[in-house]
Amino acid sequence: MPELPEVLGLCRFLDTQLRGTELTKVQITSFAVLKTADPPYSALEGRTIAGVERFGKFISLDADGLFFVFHLAKAGWLRYTESPSSTQLRLGGSNIAARLLFTADNGARHIGVDLTEAGTKKSLAVHVVRDPQQVPGIATLGPDPLAPGFDGDTLAGILAGSSQQIKGLLRSQSVIAGIGNAYSDEILHAAKISPFAIAKSLDQDTVHRLHEALVNVLETAVQATTGKTSGDLKDVKRSNFRVHARTGLPCPVCGDTVREVSFADTSLQYCPTCQTNGKILADRRTSRFLK
Known part of the structure; x- marks a missing residue:
């Protein structure tokens, strides 16, 4: 998508x-x-x-x-x-x-x-x-994450009131506009946060790290699209991924194997060493590793 x-x-x-x-x-x-x-x-x-x-x-x-x-x-x-x-x-x-x-x-x-x-x-x-x-x-769109007013305090306010898992929250268009399955994986990897972490449980330092990762990942991807035609944009997207769609490959940061959690119609990818203290998130229904 x-x-x-x-x-x-x-x-x-x-x-x-x-x-x-x-x-x-x-x-x-x-x-x-x-x-x-x-x-x-x-x-x-x-x-x-x-x-x-x-x-x-x-x-x-x-x-x-x-x-x-x-x-x-x-x-x-x-x-x-x-x-x-x-x-x-x-x-x-x-x-x-x-x-x-x-x-x-x-x-x-x-x-x-x-x-x-x-x-x-x-x-x-x-x-x-x-x-x-x-x-x-x-x-019903939420704020645009690349808009000038979307700062760390804005993100902190969004997270503070949500009991949702952070992966799902980042994908919710009525909360933050424009992020989907791929870039939520990439943002959480860059921020070193478990996709199953509860939004309101994140401390101030983690929220700051998440905001920085969110902006950096999206701005880097936007820069990669500059000057590209419609026929080139799909390949540009895939070429910059670190964990998304890279199940079984080494994490480019730590070398651990990128893992996957599958759902009915989608999946997420993450690095255990970078995001979950080495723990494997085997299944959404049974995993409870939040950090």
Whole structure:
């Protein structure tokens, strides 16, 4: 799933490429992907793109006062081309959920953007709204962790009132916007905190360490996306991981073996030496190692 750094990189890329273009055609190939009916998506056609903005993991295209907002979910991605096909897509005929066609330079340049989704479980979402805040997932977002006001005191206040495990709290979009499974693993490893630690149990020094790790991990990942095209961003994300998706490999900090805890539809990775005093978190239901 693309998270804050990749979504921001994608947003910046799209803003560079699409700002000032005319959105000439919108095709929706799955009824399930479109979450709104008023205004109709056809109302976007003929409008000029004024800019592209990120809200957590959502991307919003400002089409002259109407907004095409999408969330790529777990298996979605965006494919960009300057040689787009004008062929009418069939409903359910491919992994393409939506196609947007643009023109620039008085019709001399053509751009195509496909929203794609792999797998059978479809979660990619598209909203056409008059205000991005009309999207429920945006309206309920917590603070952005890279916003200037998100300091150590802000994080401490969030943690102090929560009995949730820190791994789940970092992933909760209504608490902190933009962090998902991958970067929560990386942040907790950098901060040397167990993923099962209870948020409000963390002392002041640990909270300070967590805030520092959170900012450093995300800013480093954002820097890695700078100047990258949509086709390069996935590889950039994977290349910087220390523990996430590295089960069985050595921890680059201490050399211990990276371990995994599996759940019904996801998993987490951690280093026992760096995060749990060498103890193995065998199962979410039975493990109680908090530090």
